[in-house]
Amino acid sequence: MSNELIINSTPKGDRIALLQDKRIVEYHIEQSEPQFSVGDIYLGTVKKLVSGLNAAFIDIGYEKDAFLHYHDLGPNLNSLQKFSRDVMNKKGKNIKLENFKIEEEIDKLGKIDKVLTRNQLILVQVVKEPISTKGPRLSCDISIAGRFLVLVPFSNGVNISKKITSKAERSRLMKLMSSIKPKNFGVIVRTVAEGKAVEEMERDLRDSISKWEDGIAKLVDAKPRDRVIGEMSRATSMLRDLLNNDFDNVIVDNQDLYNEAKGYVHQVAPEKEKIVKLHTGKTKLFEQVGIEKQLKMLFGRSVSLPAGGYLIIEHTEALHVIDVNSGNKSNSEEDQEATALSVNREAAKEIARQLRLRDMGGIIVIDFIDMKKADNRKLIQDIMRDEMRTDRSKYTILPLTKFGLMQITRQRVRPEMNVATHETCPSCGGTGTITASIAVSEIIAQHVEHLVTKQNEKKLTLLVHPFLSAYFTKGFPSIRMKWFMTFKSWIHITEDSSLGITDFKFLNHNGDEIEISS
Incomplete structure (x- = not known):
């Protein structure tokens, strides 16, 4: 299976697509100045204590106060608070966690107002980004994610991912991390660490400790609402979590992002540095790789299945509902049970992809086509479990009921991804009336004549919808010919399916858009 990460830079932020075998499985949009991302650590201020919820609301600079539950304080809150105060009070220039005396753990069943007070400064980490009308969700159980391990300050334990099942490998990793980790730092070994050499694990540990120490150095002069430790960009964090021997390409169309990605890959896996490539072609990156078309087809209310069935996806405040329909598949199998099984198998694979692609979280209810045989229902559950194995979010899958319903809970830490698949009519602008759209070719021809003869533009490029591109370039002699x-100047015509069918743009020889007066 091939894996590719495609990163398109736009004025509004970066669009990031993860492809497996050329099919998009994850899609993210990162704002130009990301804030309140999962993993960010802030110096917050306690604004309100709510005893009924056993929680506090913390001001970290977002328009709504962030939420911190007692259970998310972590057992070592007292150690975190004392260490933070010592650093901010500048009691010694080099305060090292290795030399710090760990305080007594807080009561697991305690009350929030017994450990926190209003206007108190507190170091917090974002565990869930702002979603809908809710502010960020916070934790005081600080952790620093690396490529092979997660560093947990104020702890001394070593935990191994449950997905590493080999006893010998678990024992090796336990002994290794216990011998190299500093005092007062706990470690959670990630699944990707299986079989990794001592040098790689040690380098990753040093990088995580360095990130922690840099943040603590910032804490000395930090003010309330300041971000002390920032999570790496979404693209780099995906590389950190996904980069392996199966990764084929990381293609970027921005020089700064290219340098960042190449620098990170060089740091963690020098042998894979060649996979990072800079796109310099005239055709838009998402257009060239075929992502633009996939996005428009995959984010609608209705999603087609390869053999004729389709899904209907509805979103509500409480849950997501997915309905599986057979479509024109209904007459292609021997009997109703065979048809239902065939469509449900395809649907399970596509639904697992859709959950990851749209980053749908919370409760998902799937209405599969009814099947009478228990073995077939069990098979669909197994397929869903296998397909979701690569999902990085935590999830639970319940068996199909006799009514064909499957319930899934999936952790949501970021706002659900959505892409507009309905466009305002480019001809009428949404008014419902069209004025001479058939004349668009004549309008373009008039602009070509003006730009070439009056403005003396050389190497002119015309961006149009694929339908218009075919109209201008097909046949002999074609309109372009x-x-x-007529003008003794060759017009380059480039397809751009993101444009409306009657939209068009002209680019000069430098690739800059030429302003056209209407």
Whole structure:
């Protein structure tokens, strides 16, 4: 299976697509100045204590106060608070966690107002980004994620991922991490660490400790609402979590992002540095790789299945509902049970992809086509479990009921991804009336004549919808060829399916858009 990470830079932020075998499985949009991302650590201020919820609301600079439950304080809150105060009070220039005396753990069943007070400064980490009308969700159980391990300050334990099942490997990793980790730092070994050499594990540990120490150095002069430790960019964090021997390409169309990605890969896996490539072609990156078309087809209310069935996906405040329909598949199998099984198998694979692609979280209810045989229902559950194995979010899958319903809970830490699949009509602008859209070719021809003869533009490029591109370039002699014979200038025509069918743009020889007066 091939894996590719495609990163397109836009004025509004970066669009990031993860492809497996050329099919998009994850899609993210990162704002130009990301804030309140999962993993960010802030110096917050306790604004309100709510005894009924056993929680506090913390001001970290978001428009709504962030939520911190007692259970998310972590057992070592007292150690975190004392260490933070010592650093901010500058009691010694080099305060090291290794030399710090760990305080007594807080009561697991305690009350929030017994450990926190209003206007108190507190170091917190974002565990869930702002979603809908809710502010960020916070934790005081600080952790620093690395490529092979997660560093947990104020702890001394070593935990191994449950997905590493080999006793010998678990024992090796336990002994290794216990011998190299510093005092007062706990470690959670990630699944990807299986079989990794001592040098790689040690380098990753040093990088995580360095990140912690840099943040603590910032804490000395930090003010309330300041971000002390920032999570790496979404693209780099995906590389950190996903980069392995199966990764084929990381393609970027921005020089700064290219340098960042290449620098990170060089740091963690120098042998994979060649997979990072800079896209310099005239065709838009998402257009060239075929992502633009996939996005428009995959984010609608209705999603087609390869053999004729389709899904209907509805979102509500409480849950997501997915309905599986057979469509024109209904007459292609021997009997109703065979048809239901065939469509449900395809649907299970596509639904697992959709959950990851749209980053749908909370409760998901799937209405599969009814099947009478228990073995077939068990098979669909097994397929869903296998397909979701690569999902990085935590999830639980319940068996199909006799009514064909499957319930899934999936952790949501970021706002659900959505892409507009309905466009305002480019001809009428949403008014419902069209004025001479058939004349668009004549309008373009008039602009070509003006730009070439009046403005003396050389190497002109015309961006149009694929339908218009075919209209201008097909046939003999084509319209473009007629332009060449008339104006003695070749017009480059580029397809861009993100444009409306009657939209068009002109680019000059530098690739800059030419303003066209209507």
